[in-house]
Amino acid sequence: MKGFGFIQRDDGQPDAFVHISAVERAGMISLNEGDRLEFELEVDRRGKYAAVNLNPQQ
Incomplete structure (x- = not known):
């Protein structure tokens, strides 16, 4: 596990960075x-x- 990644946004805008601490x-x-x-x-x-x-979300 890297400790970070990216989330694809539904609005078509650039992906958002996410850090493991936020998770x-x-x-x-x-x-x-x-x-x-x-x-x-x-x-x-x-x-x-x-x-x-x-x-x-479910």
């Missing part, structure tokens, strides 16, 4: 391809989007 704060162990999530976006100091406050 763990949401009470999850990992993310798998195809998992559905609600999340908020933060812009980091480089202007890239990061997913935070993850909420798994």
Whole structure:
């Protein structure tokens, strides 16, 4: 496990970076391809989007 990855956004905008710490704060162990999530976006100091406050969806 790398400790980070990217989430494809439904709105067609660029993928959002996600760090394992955001996954763990949401009470999850990992993310798998195809998992559905609600999340908020933060812009980091480089202007890239990061997913935070993850909420798994069924």
